[in-house]
Amino acid sequence: MKTYSFYKWVLCVPFFAFEAVGVEFNTEFLKIGEQGQADLSQFSAPDRLAPGNYLVDIVVNNNYYKQQEINFVENTTHPQTQPCLPRSLINTFGLKQEYISSLPEHSCLMPADLPGITARYYKNNGQLKITVPQSLLEYYDKNYTPPEQWDNGIAGLMMDYRIIGNTRQNKHEDRVNSLSAFGTTGANLGAWRFRGDYQFANYSNNEGNQSLDFNNIHAFRPLPSIKSQLTLGQTYLTSDIFDTLSYSGIKLASDERMLPPSLRGYAPRITGIAKTNAKVTVSQQGRTIYLTTVPPGPFNIQDLSSAVQGELQISVEEEDGSTSQFTVNTASVPFLTREGQIRYNTAMGKPTNGGNHVQNPFFTMGEISYGLSSTWSAYGGTILANDYHSAAVGLGKDLYQFGAVSLDVTQARATLEDQQYLGHSYRFNYAKRFDSLDADIRFFGYRFSDKKFISLSEFTHASNGVLQRDNKQRYSLVTAKQFDGFSTYLSYTHDAYWNAKSSERFDLSASTLFDIEQFKNVSLNISLSYNKDQDRNDLVSYLGISIPLEGQTRVSYNQQTGRGRFDQTVSLRQNRGKDDYYQLTTGGQQNNALVSGFYQHKSDAYQLGLSGSYVSDSYHSASANLSGSMVSTLHGSALHSSGSSGNTRLLVDTHGVSDVTFNNGKNHTNSFGYSIIDGAPPYENFEARVDMNNLPANAEAHAPIRSLVLTEGAIGYLPFEMNQGSKLLVLLKDYRGVSVPFGAEVTNTQTGKANAIVGEDGLTYLIGVKPESQLKVRWSDKSCTLVLPQVLPDTVTTPQPISCR
Template identity: 30%
Template sequence: MLGQSYTDGQLFNAYGMQGAFLATDMRMLPGSMRSYAPLVQGVADSNAKVTIRQGGIVIYERAVPPGPFEINNLTVVGYGNDLNVMVSEADGSTKEFTVPYSPLVQLLRPGQFKYATNIGQAWSPSVNKYTPRVGQFTAQLGVNNYLTAYGGGLLSEDYNAVALGGAISTYLGGISVDYTRSHVALNSTGQVDGDSLRFIYSTLIEPTNTNITLSSYRYSSRGFWSFNEAVAAENYAARGDLSDASYRQINTYRDKQKGRFDISLRQYLAPGLGNVFVSGSMRNFWNRRGSQTQYQISYGNSFNKLDYELAANRVKDHYGQAYNEYRLSFSLPIFGADRGNRTYLSSSAWRHSDNGSQGQVQLSGITGSDQQLTYGVSTNQGLDSQNTQESYGLNGSYQGPGALVSGGISRGQGYQSAALGIAGSVVAHEGGINFGQTLGDTVGLVEAPHADGARITSVFGAKVDSNGFGVVPYLSAYSKNRIELDPEGLSNDVQLNETSIETVPVVGSIVRVQFQTTNEKMVLINSAFTDGTPLPFGAEVLDYTTRNSVGFVGQGGSIFARGVAAQGRLLVRLSERECVIDYSFDLQAFDARLPSLPGAMISTSAPCKL
């Protein structure tokens, strides 16, 4: 990729860069190989069946011949559950063993290799006084079931860093440790070297159903600078006089992080008792006393259709100033659901130690044939003497085929506001210009001549425009994508020869998806034998001259024919004989009535002569 973007931040801290980005895209692999799963190896004593379970769920099963076997295409279904492997032999005996599984971002399957390289110039969306050239390379290698090794290097004009690490999958969880060494020589930092050590742990404790999704700790020495910190410091220093010693003393190691600890944990209780979520973060700095901390704990559950949550939050900055917040919220669907239309009544009340208590009630919903309309009405009210404010608001949005239009108005004590927004895309191509919804990284362009108004069923609100093209705003790269058109509402003269097409796009592409259509006048001929006997249902109808099929006999002798002239002769092919229909239409009279009869069809009556 060429352009402005950010590095992935998996090993070195993410930073902005304009230049060239080249990396392994795991989406190119089969779906079963994209995420980490261990390699399962074993030995069967006879013609046996191998069954693999995760969390009690069978995720893989197959027959194997006698001898060693290897399974490398597992698709895991849980987070952190070890794999239980059972080999059932032909004589009825079984043997079991366990393969540890604890996924981390750094873990790869055995033998997989992943890399990313970026070359360009440092870039920031705000200040760009210091924009050094920079190159970065990182790589990961799945060594075996238990170990993934990774490392990389970063080289710039006044900065360089190298990092090495490894991730291990164990019975106690997934663990990764990496070490980074940096060297920087800038006016704002001086010439310093530093070290940083990071530890990450994740696991699912099955007996208690405790999910630790991320627990990490990073320690950085006083002289360690990440590249984005160094660039930011130099940009900041460029605003001042570097000859002023006091200025340099104040701004050297500005907000210089020393240590950081993060944890996120979810505890699932017994069935029907809900779950508890706990998260916490703590940071301290070399140039500041104290630490910044934030803790949150919440409990969520549901009763029938009522969802509710209780939460508490505490935040403290490095000056020792802190506040507490407590919140109770619930949501209840009302009025029932009709073809996807939903309405919710939600409410919440919270207490802030500095700002008092407040409550909110909101009625919101989604409606429309394609669920394209959303709406909401809300009010906020102060609940004590610390908070006497009150406000009211109204908001809504419409997701059309060409854009999302949203707006809202609100009014409170001493203020009122209004907002209007529009978000979408413009796709220019050889067939014209089409407006579409907000685009993803891979896009589809549907071409269906004369099928304007046909609904693209995979995307809410998307349709084929009057130029015969429509925009599919997002597709899954390197995977099969089924794109379907709904012919309902099309002109009677237009027929979709196919309503579904599969495509496998490359990431970043705009894929043209061509639907074949037939645009021929559709006519209705009411016919019967000369003695009044109805024509047999399903009999084929052909053009008398060309012998091309133009339709079939329907119920009551009605013939829907396509692509016929204003007058002519048709042949109805019966089981042992044929009959002929001579017909004619008054096209001028029909065209005169068409504006007042949208969707009307030309019709006439004529007998079928043997």
């Protein structure tokens, strides 16, 4: 019987290359027979390809860039075929203009035409690695990718949703049922993003009411060449100088997220204390921008967009129907601009009441900042409207290790009911990160406005009603400090008014981990929250200690005081894997016995939360919340669990291979091979990683790590080359029945990637093939195509003859 052990050894030879030099083979030792001269040309140099077009993964400076078809051509001065790089591709590398101007005027360029730049193809993973020296780049920062490499994503539809249902029965009262929903729907087309928010509320009680609103309907697109964003429709006047205002119109503004990270602002952070399983609503000027449920105790919301600015209204609705409200003022880094650069923000339109109702007056706004030097920036702006005019000037200073400051003054002139108002407002901002102390003053600000100063927002309200509660002064502080194993967070805001009592908000939290005998990682949390408004003073304190038991189980004691009550509970929490947990609580609430439970489940498609409470002689309640998102594109569709406000997301495609996990098991592909990875930060490099240790059976991944930089609101798309299929030993014959020459290359016609090298007598070992797969075989200047049978043999020990035509 004929054996193939020697031939299998021969098949392995081409995959071992020790030096990148040309090699000549003596073919006399091979039993060529009737198949003619073997094609060993591709073995004369490592990673050699036959001339032709190939779909390759382009990697620039060790970062995955994109997948594109590249033409490889013969080169008489080089043993390998060389990639001819399209000029359109080269122009996206962020090269200096003088370098680009010095290049030959060809539609595609060889590596020899690109001084200083190297390009090499690696056959084992299908990657074309391009190295560009830092000296040739227009701008270099290891944490910053130039605009030429940003990706606008693909066209598609999306809908993010969060639904909360509640039922409550207070003692001696009728049952109250409520259903609320909030989310964003939208579409992407090229660089344009179309978005709109919807809000639904239904309360069934004695009176009953229901509402459905659509607002914040707008379109926007990035303009990378000027590091700006254009917005049309209903949006917010998010100014670095003037107060926030909702309006309908047009806006063109610099987007600081397109700048290097060192000049970007901070995302807002909201903290508070809930006494029960509560619904937290974050709104701005009457429009809901965030909705969630939280368990009893301190809560911390940090996933708001960094684009959110201005005053936010926070509502905490408890299970018993009581509601507490407070205000948070978001902070930003002082207005700084790089030397010689200009930042600007322009807008025009009419104010809205937070919904779709447009109000007078029509206004135009413009602000600008210019970098005077590497440390000084000058800025100013103006608002023009009928009977209203405001102008501001200011200076910003980078103090290096001492932080950054800004100081500005605004003058406003207004006419209301034939009465003239002329006032001024003065503002001071400071931000600093103390690395040596591991402390962070994220923002400190002070603002004073004299009695006749009127902002555009106040002027709008006064024109449609009565001028009330005008601002006098505000000072705020947000800081964090990390001690040895102990972390703290403090925020404080004080507002004073000319025609009303002052208000203030104070939040302090501290947490640490420590050991008690055999109990490791015991956690201690202390929070204090004080809210003083027009009609009430609330001081709420919280103490919580949590002790880990066996496995994923923890037992905790929680104590909460304030608002005329003293509550203490004991809870048992158990995590069931990384996606599920439940918590059971018992104790006392306002001298009444309490029993409650909370369950949270997260899947790839949605998040589900269930809770229920019973308080003796008071009330019983139950609630459920469901959240997630849907994305549909021409490449594929998927459900996912973490969509929020139409933000940036990534569609990964494993070409039909299901249950492939990404990013440490956080995402799984569905039965069609698609998964959505949410939360990709815009204008920052984002990696998607296949979990190689958890691949499905008979699956192999090539280039398991890929990255890209997406623009704001994009639906990114990353295809991952996956092989899932049979391993097959075949004897390849041409149409005459003659064995395909030794050394011929077999490629997958769908992906363009190499699959195998033909051995002696046409013996070939195919991997990852499926029934009726189409493969192309190339040698010298010849080629043929083979189609595998509908039923593949389940063995690789006996070669199967297959005809290649």
